[in-house]
Amino acid sequence: MEELVIDTQNGVRTLTLNRPERLNALNDPLRSEIERVLTEASADDDVRVVVITGKGRAFCTGLDLADLEKRSASGSSRHGRLDDLGWVGRQALGIVHCDKPVIAAINGVAAGAGFALALACDLRFMSDRARVTAGYIRRGLSPDAGMSYFLPRLVGLTRAAEMIFTGRDVYPDEAQRIGLVNDVFPDEEFHERVMEFARQLASGPPIAQTLSKRLLVQSLETDLVTLLKQEYSSITFCFGTQDVKEGIDAFLEKRNPEFRGE
Structure with missing residues (x-):
């Protein structure tokens, strides 16, 4: 069974975490696949929007602790010991540096690095049966995967x-209420409501969306004068x-524009 199911329709690439028996917890193969597929989506002109969701009753419950025990027992490679970002850092950067809008469709529980996965996305929608939790402290852990960066910027x-x-x-x-998610949809309508939004977003102008995302990312750490110059450029x-x-022709002709990314 594929641990990440990839489907592309109408410019929307949906990535479905497919380990429902483990509540879509992240193991080595799934983590690597997410990183690879995000890079591919960023460079693929046929992809205009990316949606990340989970199979079954969970979105993602973070690191698979059973997988962690296996890796600890087998030891760490030299490459792994010298990696100062880790997979959690690369996961966050993969979403932030993806040139397409990335939507988290939180269909069920999101915890730990799975919650951070959703926080790194540009937009978040939540099923009315879902819940989220930082969760780390319950296991004696501090946050990772960008949690301490994204969460304060969203909720204070x-x-x-x-x-x-x-x-x-x-x-x-x-x-x-606290601005953690853009909207909440009834569970029975959740997938279609998210996809309806994603399709609408995918009909927009791809170049302007990419540049807009880059500006939003840069705005978090850039001074006003520098950002004004980047906006003007x-x-x-x-x-x-x-x-x-x-866009101008469609406005004058009173019709919907058909953007081609040209």
């Missing part, structure tokens, strides 16, 4: 500290594209 430092220090569960109503580039001409 004080609330993030409380969620990380307690490891408590956060349910859909609270997640939406990006919008100047956009004005030279056929997509802008199509």
